[in-house]
Amino acid sequence: MELIRNFCIIAxxxxxxxxxxxRLLERTGRVTAREMVTDQILDDNPLEQERGITIKLHxxxxxxxxxxxxxxxxxxxxxxxxVDFSYEVSRxxxxxxxxLLVVDATQGxxxxxxxxxxxxxxxxxxxIPIVNKIDLPSAxxxxxxxxxxxxxxxxxxxxxxxxxxxxAGIGIEEILEAVVRRIPPPKGDPDAPLRAxxxxxxYDPYRGVVVNVRVFDGTLREKDKVxxxxxxxxxxxxxxxxxxxxxxxxxxxxxxxxxxxxxSIRRVRDTKVGDTVTHAQRPCSEPIAxxxxxxxxxxSGIYPADSDDFEDLRDxxxxxxxNDAAIHYEPETSAALGFGxxxxxxxxxxxxxxxxxxxxxxxxxIVTTVPNVRxxxxxxxxxxxxxxxxxxxxxxxxxxxILEPYIRAxxxxxxxxxxxxxxLCIERRGVLLGQHYLTQTRVDMTFELxxxxxxxxxxxxLKSISRGYASLDYEYSDYKPGDLVKLDILLNGDPVDxxxxxxxxxxxxxxxxxxxxxxxxxxxxxxxxxxIQAAIGxxxxxxxxxAPLRKNVLAKCYGGxxxxxxxxxxxxxxxxxxxxxxGRVEVPQEAFLAVxxxxxxx
Amino acid sequence: xxxxxxxxxVHIPFCQHKCSYCDFYSVVSLDAMDRFVExxxxxxxxxxxxxxxxEVATMFWGGGTPSLLDPDQFERIVGQLDETFRFSSDLEWxxxxxxxxxxxxxxxxxxxxxxxxxxxxxxxxxxxELRFLERIHSARDAQRAVELARSAGFDNIxxxxxxxxxxxxxxxxxxxxxxxxxxxxxxxxxYSLVYEPNTPLYHRMxxxxxxxxxxxxxxELYMLTAELLERHGYRQYEVSNFAQPGRECRxxxxxxxxxxxxxxxxxxxxxxxxxxxxxxxxxxxxxEAVMNGTxxxxxxxxxxxxxxxxxxxxLGLRADGVELSVVERLYGCSIAGAVADLIERWKQEGLATxxxxxxxxxxxxxxxxxxxxxxxxxxxxxxxxxxxxx
Numbered sequence: 001m002e003l004i005r006n007f008c009i010i011a012x013x014x015x016x017x018x019x020x021x022x023r024l025l026e027r028t029g030r031v032t033a034r035e036m037v038t039d040q041i042l043d044d045n046p047l048e049q050e051r052g053i054t055i056k057l058h059x060x061x062x063x064x065x066x067x068x069x070x071x072x073x074x075x076x077x078x079x080x081x082x083v084d085f086s087y088e089v090s091r092x093x094x095x096x097x098x099x100l101l102v103v104d105a106t107q108g109x110x111x112x113x114x115x116x117x118x119x120x121x122x123x124x125x126x127x128i129p130i131v132n133k134i135d136l137p138s139a140x141x142x143x144x145x146x147x148x149x150x151x152x153x154x155x156x157x158x159x160x161x162x163x164x165x166x167x168a169g170i171g172i173e174e175i176l177e178a179v180v181r182r183i184p185p186p187k188g189d190p191d192a193p194l195r196a197x198x199x200x201x202x203y204d205p206y207r208g209v210v211v212n213v214r215v216f217d218g219t220l221r222e223k224d225k226v227x228x229x230x231x232x233x234x235x236x237x238x239x240x241x242x243x244x245x246x247x248x249x250x251x252x253x254x255x256x257x258x259x260x261x262x263x264s265i266r267r268v269r270d271t272k273v274g275d276t277v278t279h280a281q282r283p284c285s286e287p288i289a290x291x292x293x294x295x296x297x298x299x300s301g302i303y304p305a306d307s308d309d310f311e312d313l314r315d316x317x318x319x320x321x322x323n324d325a326a327i328h329y330e331p332e333t334s335a336a337l338g339f340g341x342x343x344x345x346x347x348x349x350x351x352x353x354x355x356x357x358x359x360x361x362x363x364x365x366i367v368t369t370v371p372n373v374r375x376x377x378x379x380x381x382x383x384x385x386x387x388x389x390x391x392x393x394x395x396x397x398x399x400x401x402i403l404e405p406y407i408r409a410x411x412x413x414x415x416x417x418x419x420x421x422x423x424l425c426i427e428r429r430g431v432l433l434g435q436h437y438l439t440q441t442r443v444d445m446t447f448e449l450x451x452x453x454x455x456x457x458x459x460x461x462l463k464s465i466s467r468g469y470a471s472l473d474y475e476y477s478d479y480k481p482g483d484l485v486k487l488d489i490l491l492n493g494d495p496v497d498x499x500x501x502x503x504x505x506x507x508x509x510x511x512x513x514x515x516x517x518x519x520x521x522x523x524x525x526x527x528x529x530x531x532i533q534a535a536i537g538x539x540x541x542x543x544x545x546x547a548p549l550r551k552n553v554l555a556k557c558y559g560g561x562x563x564x565x566x567x568x569x570x571x572x573x574x575x576x577x578x579x580x581x582x583g584r585v586e587v588p589q590e591a592f593l594a595v596x597x598x599x600x601x602x
Numbered sequence: 603x604x605x606x607x608x609x610x611x612v613h614i615p616f617c618q619h620k621c622s623y624c625d626f627y628s629v630v631s632l633d634a635m636d637r638f639v640e641x642x643x644x645x646x647x648x649x650x651x652x653x654x655x656x657e658v659a660t661m662f663w664g665g666g667t668p669s670l671l672d673p674d675q676f677e678r679i680v681g682q683l684d685e686t687f688r689f690s691s692d693l694e695w696x697x698x699x700x701x702x703x704x705x706x707x708x709x710x711x712x713x714x715x716x717x718x719x720x721x722x723x724x725x726x727x728x729x730x731e732l733r734f735l736e737r738i739h740s741a742r743d744a745q746r747a748v749e750l751a752r753s754a755g756f757d758n759i760x761x762x763x764x765x766x767x768x769x770x771x772x773x774x775x776x777x778x779x780x781x782x783x784x785x786x787x788x789x790x791x792x793y794s795l796v797y798e799p800n801t802p803l804y805h806r807m808x809x810x811x812x813x814x815x816x817x818x819x820x821x822e823l824y825m826l827t828a829e830l831l832e833r834h835g836y837r838q839y840e841v842s843n844f845a846q847p848g849r850e851c852r853x854x855x856x857x858x859x860x861x862x863x864x865x866x867x868x869x870x871x872x873x874x875x876x877x878x879x880x881x882x883x884x885x886x887x888x889x890e891a892v893m894n895g896t897x898x899x900x901x902x903x904x905x906x907x908x909x910x911x912x913x914x915x916x917l918g919l920r921a922d923g924v925e926l927s928v929v930e931r932l933y934g935c936s937i938a939g940a941v942a943d944l945i946e947r948w949k950q951e952g953l954a955t956x957x958x959x960x961x962x963x964x965x966x967x968x969x970x971x972x973x974x975x976x977x978x979x980x981x982x983x984x985x986x987x988x989x990x991x992x
Contacts, residue, residue, distance in 0.1 A: 526973075527974070528951075550825075551820050551824050552969070552970040553841050553969060553973075554794075554796055555794040555841050556793050556842070559611070559664065560611055560870070560872070561880065562871070562917065563878050563880070563901075563903065566912055566913055569916050569972065569976060569979065572976045573976050573979045573983070576980050
């Protein structure tokens, strides 16, 4: 155990985490330079590579012969890089004794880094600060400043900070030495009752769920009967091993080490991240602290573009959920969209990932409705109701009060953008809780904001008003009452349930007006007039209309070429099938997300 | 045994100058004309077997500019057609002519050979508009051409008029229609300008040099056209075609009634026993294929029953009506239910009439014909499904 080191890397998007991981793998011989065909080996999901973020956790074990002549086993546990997954981050941090804090020399410390760093400090991890990308020309003037930021942040000495360039291979040796010397070896008793932390799991179609664990006490062997303490389920272990680039079967995993096991578990959701695995016969007395159930925070309807494909979509969601324990879904019906599912997600990024996976991996053509949060409605009769779909909001007269979820948002920005950021947050019904200067030019602001206001393009807005410099992190706080109303959209008098939204009363008029004008642009002209109305209850608050088409014919000479004209019309007929029919009005699918881009108007 | 009555189309792919809007196939180099005529005669011979089953009831020579053929070339083609095909006694034979390339003796020669209908690509009586369209003739030429045709003995004349030019004012269009009517042609085709990809006009539009007319204005011009022509005694029998009673172009009607026709020459289209094909769109490759003894076919398709149904519906709606009983009988669609509901709505909205079983669009209906067609095709598709499964 003296020769094991468990660590992770904390970094902001694009600060070079994945490149550094690649370099470490290469230096320890875990992969050869020739195998580094695609950069960033640990981000193997195409979505991850495109977005430059880590969605799914990865771990890899390396052997490193240090300058002291001893060969160490290094377990690098990769962490997801997005606020939607902060619970997962906290669990993978709990599996480590140390963390590499990677900061881009040209960018400085960002909000995401700070919040993850605090999690790591709280978890008692040894922090090794690294300033990365020092070879970039623009880094020269920034390095001292960034070093100062780091020292202020974690109270370290200047000489503890390693200057590196993962891309150019500078400082890699020094980092590995620091891992061995500064990060303490794991503690634990191999003979005590088994205590292993699940920090990740993934689905394998042949062996069932592959559970990734950090063993704190005891020893895990094949054929062991293990108990999952949170779910109470017992399984017999089939296979135990450690993680190289691929799984490497060892048959045994002892205290202090990180590895995987399989036990013919059918669904990922049976292995909850943060749960403790122990022996069924000789259980440990206390589970590892910090477990919690993950709850969806953002909801949206997912419908097949063609209503005939409902069963296909159900199959796809079932398969997707095998590998994604966080997604929740249940069937729902919409008058506008037919049969589909109401899905719950950890956050907006998680929602986007699910949508993209459905389309790319499962070939589904889907229509998604505007995302919303979960509201708590107190009715006049004293009962309470959770509302995950605006269409299900009770009638106004039956509502005593609506509560909505709030977040605490941490925004780190260069000082020159304080004004616009304040303005944005106030527009979004935010309250400033506090601010403090990290340096003379960088400030850390904390706001309390309704989650619903962040769901609508808040992050994009923040990035654009700060030219990309501000960074955001948030955590969920609690539910608070709000003056909220349900805004309905009607097309030629027919309500479109899938377009209903819940908005703050003071914003309802503005929203209604903008939504109507946006829809006017998206809905094609018909042979009759289309009237678009926004309403609160029975009160119309905004109206727009689309003039009827008076000419829709190619009055051209086409001789004997009947084929071309026929194909053109048949194509239009097929296009009609992709529209959703509201009464006689045909609505293109993008209309159902129109609300999301409302701010383009202003 | 009665022979099937078919149409023959002959494509003459040569022009002195390409008009800025035109996407029909033609070349401006006239060098290959002789070789083309030889190949064309050869292609006609290749269809001898087909010819033995039919008689030709209508014939249309289009282009390009058929009036560019010299008398010898003209006679060679006619000779070959006579040798290969049997022509019915009531043959309607149309030739397209550019008002800039006709003279009295040429027109008399056409009449002598049996051409009994002539179609002039007049397009406009405004010389500014004619220059914009890059026509090679003037308004005066057009007027003269029609008068010459009359004196050569033509009693069935068509005039093409084009409208919805960029910036076109209602009054200019009205004047064009009035001038056309004053010539008293038996038939007027009034087309709106369409920006076809690969035409100079299209590229100018894409570059933002010209601004297409707004929908509303185009709609206004369209309705005005129908109204003016109706007033002058021309009956609309297709989206852009108007004729004095009994003077509808029978060759056009054959297209729209899904009749059979054989097309000769590059890019010509044919329809034969539910197979449609088109010829190669290149004089050079066309000549090469034919001279090698092969059919110069670029595309061919066997029409499925659904495609036949769709054709019946869209051609019927564009032209003089859809026989619903035919759709019901041939394609197994149920006209009751959703289809009947749709038709009832069209009638109430003044878009269509339906007496007995013939569904026909009104002038307002023609204006939105494509939209209506898509609506009807969609409803029909669902009304036919049940029968198809059985």
